[in-house]
Amino acid sequence: MRTTRPRSVPRPRSVYDLAFDDVAGLVGPDDATTIYDQLYRQRRRHSGELDRLRRAGDLADTAPLTRTNVDRGSTSTKFLFGLADGGAIESVRIRRRTGTTACVSSQVGCAFGCTFCASGRLGLKRQLETGEIVQQVLELGQQVNRVVFMGIGEPLHNYARVLGAIRVLRDRRGLGLRTSGVTISTIGIPDRLRRLREEHVAINLTISLHATTDAVRHELIPGSRAFTIEEVIETSQSWARRHNRRVTYVYLLLPGVNDTRADAERLIAWFRHRPARVNLMRWNPVLGGPRYQRVDDRGLADFKQRLVAGGVPTVVRDTQGRDIDAACGQLWLRDLDGTNGT
Numbered sequence: 001m002r003t004t005r006p007r008s009v010p011r012p013r014s015v016y017d018l019a020f021d022d023v024a025g026l027v028g029p030d031d032a033t034t035i036y037d038q039l040y041r042q043r044r045r046h047s048g049e050l051d052r053l054r055r056a057g058d059l060a061d062t063a064p065l066t067r068t069n070v071d072r073g074s075t076s077t078k079f080l081f082g083l084a085d086g087g088a089i090e091s092v093r094i095r096r097r098t099g100t101t102a103c104v105s106s107q108v109g110c111a112f113g114c115t116f117c118a119s120g121r122l123g124l125k126r127q128l129e130t131g132e133i134v135q136q137v138l139e140l141g142q143q144v145n146r147v148v149f150m151g152i153g154e155p156l157h158n159y160a161r162v163l164g165a166i167r168v169l170r171d172r173r174g175l176g177l178r179t180s181g182v183t184i185s186t187i188g189i190p191d192r193l194r195r196l197r198e199e200h201v202a203i204n205l206t207i208s209l210h211a212t213t214d215a216v217r218h219e220l221i222p223g224s225r226a227f228t229i230e231e232v233i234e235t236s237q238s239w240a241r242r243h244n245r246r247v248t249y250v251y252l253l254l255p256g257v258n259d260t261r262a263d264a265e266r267l268i269a270w271f272r273h274r275p276a277r278v279n280l281m282r283w284n285p286v287l288g289g290p291r292y293q294r295v296d297d298r299g300l301a302d303f304k305q306r307l308v309a310g311g312v313p314t315v316v317r318d319t320q321g322r323d324i325d326a327a328c329g330q331l332w333l334r335d336l337d338g339t340n341g342t
Contacts, residue, residue: 016131040174107153112223133165156192188232268310
């Protein structure tokens, strides 16, 4: 796992860091209801009630992040947000037939160093706070009805703040995102999956698998060397049984790396007759990173057919946003002045 020393960010809490019960503890349940309505339905940042809350809780008067740049593509819009410490993160708004998805970041950088992804090229700078996660969703617009933790960072590596943000976003007195409206995408840290299994929070779970042997996975995801694929599958399937939900396993199909008949057979052995689905993906080129071969239509169709014939529900997921470098794996870490890019 590659990391740098996290930055010290001595800043007061933001109102967006606070769960409803935190607000109620400061100003009472009636004013808390009004404040949640103002923050998350009216999208207001100032009011008499909010000013009173800030005084009562010694909270920051400013928002935790600032919209700095917007790149618009055919179906996606990429946002660059400046942080109070001079760092920056990227988030993506994706238009769908059934609404709008907010793809949000959970960390400034990433410690796990996936070779096919730009986000972890410089290691982990620091964790995002709950309010910095929540505000990304608000800034991406009122049409958002789905949130996916698929931006910069490994969500389960910032476990407490990510779960805190989900509880704020799901609260019926605020945004009230529905049960199927939140997805965590993770490489599958086993001890964090065990904790997630015990949470009383309804989400969708996506595991970035990408290999069927530990040797290949550890090469693709250096930060995964501390645990095995079998541990990832066992703990994610334990979560699925506990919550009566299906796990999606994302498989980046790389010719000559993980596309053999033996790979398909191992996937079938693991996921046939289990609450699982495989999403096959193509590699999105990353500036300055390793050059993998991008699988062609024939290779993708053949691999999919093997899995389907073996009894594994399988779909091909073509990610959006490549025209603005906003597709899966293409978001990258920089400072607000543009330095430290990949």
